[in-house]
Amino acid sequence: MHPTTQLLQEARDRVTFPVQDLTKLIYGNEEIYETFMKAQKVIASEPSIRNHPDYHNWGRKEQIIKSYEKLRVMHQHLNLANAAHWAPMLSLFQGTTPSAVSFGMTVPALRFLGTDEQFNLWGPKFLTMEIVAAYAQTEIGHGSDVQNLETTATYDSQTNDFVLHTPSVSAVKFWPGELGFLSNYALVYAKLIFNGKNKGVHPFMVQIRDNATHKPLQGVVVGDIGPKLGYSTKDNGFLAFENYRIPLNSLLARYVRIENGQFSKHGNEKISYASMMVSRQLIIFVYPRMAAQSLTVAIRYSITRQQFTNDKREENSVLEYQTQQDKLLPRLATCYGMIFAGLRIMELVDDNFHRVQKKDFSTLQQSHAILSALKAWSSQWVVDTAEWCRLSCGGHGYAHYSGIPAIYFDTAPNVTLEGENQVMYLQVARYLLQEKVPFYFNFVLHIKETLANQSTDFGQLLKLTLTLQLISVAKKIKDTIGTGKNFQQIWNEVVGVQLLSVAQRYAEYFTYLVFQEYISSANPSVKEVLQQMCDLYSLQVILDNPNTLIESGRITVDQFKQFNEIKIDLFNKLKPQALGLVEAFNFTDNALRTCIGCHDGKPYEYIYEWATKENSVNIKGVPQAVNDLMGTKIKARL
Numbered sequence: 001m002h003p004t005t006q007l008l009q010e011a012r013d014r015v016t017f018p019v020q021d022l023t024k025l026i027y028g029n030e031e032i033y034e035t036f037m038k039a040q041k042v043i044a045s046e047p048s049i050r051n052h053p054d055y056h057n058w059g060r061k062e063q064i065i066k067s068y069e070k071l072r073v074m075h076q077h078l079n080l081a082n083a084a085h086w087a088p089m090l091s092l093f094q095g096t097t098p099s100a101v102s103f104g105m106t107v108p109a110l111r112f113l114g115t116d117e118q119f120n121l122w123g124p125k126f127l128t129m130e131i132v133a134a135y136a137q138t139e140i141g142h143g144s145d146v147q148n149l150e151t152t153a154t155y156d157s158q159t160n161d162f163v164l165h166t167p168s169v170s171a172v173k174f175w176p177g178e179l180g181f182l183s184n185y186a187l188v189y190a191k192l193i194f195n196g197k198n199k200g201v202h203p204f205m206v207q208i209r210d211n212a213t214h215k216p217l218q219g220v221v222v223g224d225i226g227p228k229l230g231y232s233t234k235d236n237g238f239l240a241f242e243n244y245r246i247p248l249n250s251l252l253a254r255y256v257r258i259e260n261g262q263f264s265k266h267g268n269e270k271i272s273y274a275s276m277m278v279s280r281q282l283i284i285f286v287y288p289r290m291a292a293q294s295l296t297v298a299i300r301y302s303i304t305r306q307q308f309t310n311d312k313r314e315e316n317s318v319l320e321y322q323t324q325q326d327k328l329l330p331r332l333a334t335c336y337g338m339i340f341a342g343l344r345i346m347e348l349v350d351d352n353f354h355r356v357q358k359k360d361f362s363t364l365q366q367s368h369a370i371l372s373a374l375k376a377w378s379s380q381w382v383v384d385t386a387e388w389c390r391l392s393c394g395g396h397g398y399a400h401y402s403g404i405p406a407i408y409f410d411t412a413p414n415v416t417l418e419g420e421n422q423v424m425y426l427q428v429a430r431y432l433l434q435e436k437v438p439f440y441f442n443f444v445l446h447i448k449e450t451l452a453n454q455s456t457d458f459g460q461l462l463k464l465t466l467t468l469q470l471i472s473v474a475k476k477i478k479d480t481i482g483t484g485k486n487f488q489q490i491w492n493e494v495v496g497v498q499l500l501s502v503a504q505r506y507a508e509y510f511t512y513l514v515f516q517e518y519i520s521s522a523n524p525s526v527k528e529v530l531q532q533m534c535d536l537y538s539l540q541v542i543l544d545n546p547n548t549l550i551e552s553g554r555i556t557v558d559q560f561k562q563f564n565e566i567k568i569d570l571f572n573k574l575k576p577q578a579l580g581l582v583e584a585f586n587f588t589d590n591a592l593r594t595c596i597g598c599h600d601g602k603p604y605e606y607i608y609e610w611a612t613k614e615n616s617v618n619i620k621g622v623p624q625a626v627n628d629l630m631g632t633k634i635k636a637r638l
Contacts, residue, residue: 004304004601007317008579011303015580021523022530022584026336028343035078037586039092042077044590049073051593053614055094056400060232063095064181067233071098075129090286091293092591095233096410100282101177102126105135106187108278112356113203113252121249122185122205133205134179136186136239141170144423146189149201151241153190153251157261161247164190164206166240175417179237180224184209186239192251194263204250208239219244230409267359277367279418280375281349285342287411288378289585291335291385294407296582297597298328298389301396303579304601318392319578325571327392330540331385332581333533333574337511338378340518345374369431370510376421376428377507379414386411396596396603401610403594425503426491432470432502433477447471456559458538462512465548466505473498501545508541529577536570539563 001009027033043049049070055063070093074080080103087104090097107126110119125131142149150171153162166172173179179186188206192199208220216222221240228236248258255267302324306315318324352367386408390397397404415421450467453460473495480490491499515534522530542549543563549555555563574581589598595606612618 002600002602004603007304007306008300008599008601011576011579012583014576016577017526017529017580018523019580019584022526022581023586025518025522025526026339026584028346039074039078040588040591042074043070043092044588046073051094051590053401053595053610054616055593056406057616060227063233064235067093067095067098068182080127087282087286090282091290094406094593096177096231098178098182098233098235099129099132101135101279102132102183104282105276105279106133106185109135109187109203110205110252113254114205115253118205118249118252118254130211131185132178132183133185133187134176134183134237134239136173136176136179136206137189138173138175139170140172140174140238141168143175144420146201149189149191151188151190152193153188153202153204153246154193155195155258155263156245157195159245161245162192162204162250164188164204164241164244164246166242171240173237173239174225175236176239177231177234177236179222179239180235181237182235183237184211184214187252188239192256192263194258199256199263199265202256203252204246205252206244206246206250217244228413230412232409276418277349277352277371280371281342281345283414283418284338284345284371284374284378287382287414288335288338288342290407290411291331291382292339292582292585293587293592294386294389294404295328295332295335296585296587297403297592297594298392298397299332299578299582300597300599300601301393301402301603302328304596304603305394319575322568322571324392325575327388329571329574329578330536330567331388332578333537333540334381334511335385336530336533336581337515337537338374338381341374341378341511341514344514344517345370365431369428372419372424373428373503373507373510375419376424377504377511379411380421382411383408383415393596396607399607401595401607403592403597406593422500425500426496428503428506429473429499432506433474456555458535458542459512459516461542461549461555462505462509462538464554465542465545466502466509468548468552468554469498469502469505473502505545512538512541529574529581532570532573532577533581536567536574539567539570543567 024033027036043051049066058066080099090100103126107123110122110126114122122131126133137146137149139149139151150167151173152165152167154165155162173186173188176186184207186206186208188204189201190204192202207217208222209216219242221242222237224235224237251258256263256265258264299319302319303317305318307318308316310316319328348363348367348370352363355361355363386404390402390404390408393402393404396402400406447467450460450463453464476495476498477487477490480494481487485494512534515530515537519527519530519534543560546555546560550557550560592598595610596603598606
């Protein structure tokens with residue numbers, strides 16, 4: 001057996017819990033798991049779409065074309081109308097997945113905001129990909145500030161239709177995914193002008209390209225915005241209209257309509273949250289699993305990578321070093337918490353979806369607040385984790401062949417898209433400051449009990465930190481109201497940083513609550529290791545943000561030192577379980593896109609093989625430019 005294969009096998013032998021029992025828990029249900037495994041198998045077995053070592057030497061156009069080929073093949077194997085079928089592809093493909101915006105954002109918006117007749121008209125065509133539609137909300141000059149979008153849709157009473165127009169450069173739609181090349185329709189958000197009055201921003205289903213030629217229709221200017229940090233295969237686009245006429249039926253009309261020359265609105269104006277919830281839910285559900293990919297690579301490599309000798313004159317696996325454990329194990333623990341939170345949020349969003357269908361909006365604001373908190377927290381954490389995993393793999397982590405840099409680049413945009421993170425946190429803080437809140441926020445109803453509780457239980461300390469920060473910011477707002485500043489000024493100029501902190505503390509506490517729920521329902525065979533993981537997660541959160549507890553006198557310096565000792569003890573308990581904890585995700589080597597974190601080890605052999613046999617830069621031979629540069633062909637100026 002190869003020495004590094006032996007190291008991994010010995011590590012697997014040290015795992016004391018049944019890995020398959022954990023696998024069942026972290027995928028939530030059989031359908032998600034089976035679809036995930038099927039998607040991995042299809043991608044690995046189809047030569048035309050298999051992840052390729054030389055991918056990052058390809059040009060962007062070649063990568064985009066390959067992504068379309070992957071989608072075509074996967075469409076033959078999976079029901080892409082079902083999020084459980086296409087969501088796995090977001091983390092398994094090289095590059096981003098075409099049609100994810102169309103399926104994950106536009107279709108839910110059409111279902112929520114369109115009438116049954118409109119959904120029946122357009123919905124089936126999404127399933128056959130006769131329609132691929134971008135979600136065209138963001139403009140060059142306006143992102144999260146939806147109410148001030150400039151694109152106009154002016155109702156013409158003479159022709160009973162709308163004139164869609166882009167009045168300025170800042171009004172050009174900019175950044176929507178799949179707009180650059182793929183989409184033939186767009187869900188365009190525009191100010192509805194009726195009888196000269198602005199009736200607010202509303203969505204319009206608009207054809208932008210010809211069905212036969214795929215060329216832009218007259219009056220439409222559309223294209224790709226160019227290369228970006230990450231998302232190289234996502235054709236983020238621009239879109240402008242020149243007095244472009246669209247039919248009356250373009251306006252999604254479940255909650256707003258024009259009939260018999262009259263404009264009317266009905267229902268909850270915040271229903272637009274519901275369609276955004278689906279895309280944010282996917283960010284929370286899918287992308288922590290990409291963090292799990294980077295952790296799988298880093299932990300396997302940390303076992304096979306041996307550096308410096310011990311007292312037996314044997315080289316140590318770098319995972320034996322406490323500093324390496326400190327890089328990886330707390331992040332592995334947090335990853336589990338986030339994955340459980342993603343599963344719970346999927347249930348909350350599904351419940352809210354069914355309620356909204358029955359015009360029950362009772363859970364809409366709660367769901368929006370939870371999604372905003374976890375979208376902001378998880379998206380930044382995933383990017384940070386990819387970077388720490390890269391650092392933990394030394395020089396080889398820097399190579400695209402490790403599989404980790406691509407995870408960083410493909411997750412970094414999530415910090416900004418689907419709601420810029422600081423804006424998301426501020427929305428959460430606003431909700432937390434309300435007086436009446438439901439289940440996952442009910443700590444607000446028990447502030448006195450929380451303050452009186454002297455326990456140093458980790459969960460209690462997380463709740464106490466959140467409660468103390470919430471009291472502090474509420475008091476600051478109250479004290480500042482009498483200084484002549486209005487509420488908006490106080491919000492923007494006085495307490496903004498505190499509000500962000502409160503929202504982050506809520507995301508951490510929510511994750512703890514859900515973590516504990518999943519432990520309680522888990523198979524007894526994995527409860528012990530999961531509780532250790534939850535303890536490490538909670539403890540790391542406390543150690544990262546201790547100021548509130550220390551300043552309030554709720555923990556002493558000696559207790560803080562003790563917490564660090566408990567953390568090291570948890571490292572010793574979890575280190576032997578680490579390989580089992582990452583292999584519970586059951587990623588194939590092809591899905592990991594790595595040569596240093598493979599199931600059978602051999603990192604040096606694989607990275608040398610990929611460099612020498614798969615690297616097209618070497619295969620194509622010496623470029624003429626090198627010959628022109630070398631030798632006597634250049635006369636140096638001395």
